[in-house]
Amino acid sequence: MSALAASGTAPGGTTGTVRAWGTARLLAGTGSRRRVDLARHRSVHAPLRSYDAAGLAEAAEAVRLLGRGGAAFPVAVKLRSVAPGPRAQVLVNGSEGEPASGKDRALLRLVPHLVLDGAVLVARALGTGRVTVAVSDAEAHASLDAALHERPDRGSFRLQRHDHGFVGGEVRALARAVSGGPALPPGRRVLPTVQGVDGDPTFASNAETFAQLALLAELGPAAYASVGCAEEPGTTLVTLLGDVPHAGVVEVPTGLPLRALLGEGTGPVLVGGYHGTWLADPSDLVLSRPALRAAGVSLGAAVLARLPHDTCALGEASAVAHWLASESAGQCGPCVFGLPALAAGLDDLARGGDAVACLRSRAAPLPGRGACAHPDGAARFVASALEVLAATGELEVHRRQGQCGRPLRYTLPVVAR
Amino acid sequence: MRLEIDWTRCDGHGLCARLLPERISLDPDGFPVIGDARLDPVADAELLRPARAAAAACPVLALRVERTRPHA
Numbered sequence: 001m002s003a004l005a006a007s008g009t010a011p012g013g014t015t016g017t018v019r020a021w022g023t024a025r026l027l028a029g030t031g032s033r034r035r036v037d038l039a040r041h042r043s044v045h046a047p048l049r050s051y052d053a054a055g056l057a058e059a060a061e062a063v064r065l066l067g068r069g070g071a072a073f074p075v076a077v078k079l080r081s082v083a084p085g086p087r088a089q090v091l092v093n094g095s096e097g098e099p100a101s102g103k104d105r106a107l108l109r110l111v112p113h114l115v116l117d118g119a120v121l122v123a124r125a126l127g128t129g130r131v132t133v134a135v136s137d138a139e140a141h142a143s144l145d146a147a148l149h150e151r152p153d154r155g156s157f158r159l160q161r162h163d164h165g166f167v168g169g170e171v172r173a174l175a176r177a178v179s180g181g182p183a184l185p186p187g188r189r190v191l192p193t194v195q196g197v198d199g200d201p202t203f204a205s206n207a208e209t210f211a212q213l214a215l216l217a218e219l220g221p222a223a224y225a226s227v228g229c230a231e232e233p234g235t236t237l238v239t240l241l242g243d244v245p246h247a248g249v250v251e252v253p254t255g256l257p258l259r260a261l262l263g264e265g266t267g268p269v270l271v272g273g274y275h276g277t278w279l280a281d282p283s284d285l286v287l288s289r290p291a292l293r294a295a296g297v298s299l300g301a302a303v304l305a306r307l308p309h310d311t312c313a314l315g316e317a318s319a320v321a322h323w324l325a326s327e328s329a330g331q332c333g334p335c336v337f338g339l340p341a342l343a344a345g346l347d348d349l350a351r352g353g354d355a356v357a358c359l360r361s362r363a364a365p366l367p368g369r370g371a372c373a374h375p376d377g378a379a380r381f382v383a384s385a386l387e388v389l390a391a392t393g394e395l396e397v398h399r400r401q402g403q404c405g406r407p408l409r410y411t412l413p414v415v416a417r
Numbered sequence: 418m419r420l421e422i423d424w425t426r427c428d429g430h431g432l433c434a435r436l437l438p439e440r441i442s443l444d445p446d447g448f449p450v451i452g453d454a455r456l457d458p459v460a461d462a463e464l465l466r467p468a469r470a471a472a473a474a475c476p477v478l479a480l481r482v483e484r485t486r487p488h489a
Contacts, residue, residue, distance in 0.1 A: 187425030332424035337446040365450050371425050 017248035018106045023227045025235050026211050027251045030110045035143060038150035041113040046218050048121055053084045056125040060213070062221035063233050064290075069093060069171070069206030070275065070300045071373075072289045075213070079125070081193035082201045088128040089197040091178065091204035092119050094135035094144075095162070095169030098273050099323070099413040101301045103237035104207045106249040108140035111211065112147035118210030120153060121217050122203050129156045132178050132197055135207075136162055136169070166274075166327040170372045171204045173329070184329050185372035208237055229255025231290040236302060238287070242411045243267050243308035258282045258304065267307040268388045270412070272300025274320050275377025278384040280391050300377075307411055313394050315408035317385040318346035323414040324378040334369040335378075338362060342382045349395060352402035356386060356395065418456040419485050420468060422449060426479035433480050436471035439464055449480075456482065 020027045029036045029044035036044065051059065061076035082088055092115060096104040108115060119131045135141050141161045148154040164183035167173060175196045177183035196202020212234065216224045225233035232254045238261065241247050245263040252261065262269060262282065269282045277297045279285075285292060289299045307313050325339035345359035359382070366379035389395050397404050420440060429447035441449050455461075456468055465482075472480045 184425070187423035189421075333427055333429050333446060333448040334424065334444065337448070338444075341446075362445070365444055369422075369424060369448070369450070371423075 017246065018102075018110065018250075019246070019248065020235075020251040022253050023235060024251060025215050025227075026107060026111060026114065026208070026237060028111075033110065035109065036111050036113065038113055038147065041111070041117075045114065045117070045214070048117055048214070049217050051121065051125045051217060053079060053082075053125045053127075056122070056213070056217070059216055059221050063216060063225050064231060065209075065212060065216065065234075066232060066289050067205050068208035068212065068236070068302070070272075070298070072293070072299065075205070075209060078193060078203060078205065079122070081191070082126060082203045084126045084128075086128055086130075087200045088123075088126040088130070089200045089202040090119050090123045090126065090128065090131040091171070091175060091192070091197055091202050092131065092133040092207055092210055093169065093171055093174055093204060094133060094137075094140060094207040095164070095174060096207075096301075097136065097164075097166035097169035097327075098275075098301045098303065099415065100239065100241060100273050100303045100305060102239045102249045103302055105137045105140050107207055107211055107237065108135060108137070109143045112140075112143045113151070114211045114214050115207050116144070116147060116151065116157070116210075118212070118214035118217075120156065121213055122210065123156060126203060130158075130197075130200075131156050132158045132160060134160045134162055134174055134178055136164070165329075166324075167329040167372060167374050170374075173372065175202060175204060184331055185370075187331070187371045228253040229286065229288050229291070232288045236287065238302045238304055239273075240304050242305040244304070244306055252287065254288050256287045258285045258287060261287065261304055262306050265306045265308070267309055268313060268392060270303070270305040270307075272298045273303035273305075274301075274324060274381060274412075275373070276300045276303065276384075277380055278317075278388040280388045298380075305412060308409070310406055311409035311411050312350070312404050312406045313392070314346065314350045314389055314398055314404070316410070316412050317382070317389065318343060318350055319408065319410060319414050320412050321346050321378065321382055321385075324374070324381065328374060329372075332370040332375070334366055335375040338366050338375060339378050342378065346382065346385075350398050350403070352399055354399060356390070359386060418458060418461075418465070418468075419483050420451055420454045420456065421481045421483045422451070423479045423481070426477045427475075428477055428479075430476050432474045432476070433471040436474055437464070437467050440468070441471070455485070 057076040057079040065075040066072040168183035192202045192204045243265040321343035363379040363383040367376040
């Protein structure tokens, strides 16, 4: 376990740090990136109060807690959708298949007990003792494994390491995989709350959601909501990368202006990660899932990236589009054929082609035409990239010169971990 | 009622677009694009029969006419 003590390495492929700005809640006790073992965890956090399912849903509703995996689904609604009882299951999704994101790995590496406490809290509320924790990062797995060895309630947990890729971390694909099936999203609309792990009613959510629930149970709704903005109180984890003052994972109160996180750069900004939205100027937006959604933007995996001026922006978008195409599970025709077509179209534009209209018409019909939201996210990424790169003149430079003269620096990481 | 496609089954045979052109077209790769998935039993009464025919004709049973669920 000596590797854990030196967990100063940056999460994933991103270079950067893990820190809290303002109130450290999730990251309380981590100091200079120190892993919080059980003894330290118990000295930092008060013991768990017990909640029944209705009480926990009520508390989650009071603080408008939204899932932290990308879909930002209201936690209270999800809690109420799971039939309580010994058959119920809890699934902690720590997959984080997005190469640009490091927040869940940071959380699981540094404060595994907070996530596990949240899972126990939900399991108790639902009257079950069946919790599965699924993770793909090796260090996060080691941290959780060590944490479980410390815990008297480890009998409730099943820890699984997987390497199912981006789409395999989609919650319904993951529920199938941990039940012994293929790591593929099912073709028919089944909700994990009804039919999840082993076909049982399952409360499944992102790792950070469980950590937030543990904090909510510890603090109570009023204290929990004492920081952050009214529409989504509390703190949130964000991964910052590219031309930003402090690259890395940060815990920040919600409601901050995005420019406070992104700094004074002028390059295009990607909000939400590889299923996210490109913006030429995000300066009037604030860090709040409801506020961003109202502006037509999803915070997604909570990645905020600003491209520096010394990289080929079109090349960056193209590299991610190729990665998205390569991560297709290969099940659904529109995704299998559509995503490579989008990536090839971006390559064509980079070489001086003029296929913008064609590319838009390929992206437009993708949403809603797959077993999961992968084609939707890829279409959003490419369509918004086209819009922003046209507005910044990037496309015109490539059309005239067949290049922009800048190298592709891979500010947006695409190499699988 | 609602037109639903199981995309994991659909192979782009394209029969559905021939049998229900009012609602289904094909993309450049031959996969269906549903214009409007809703089928109102009254307003779209004349489409219910061809919709069911299209579903029955799908060689891989990817197309279905489903009852609308509250949260679908």
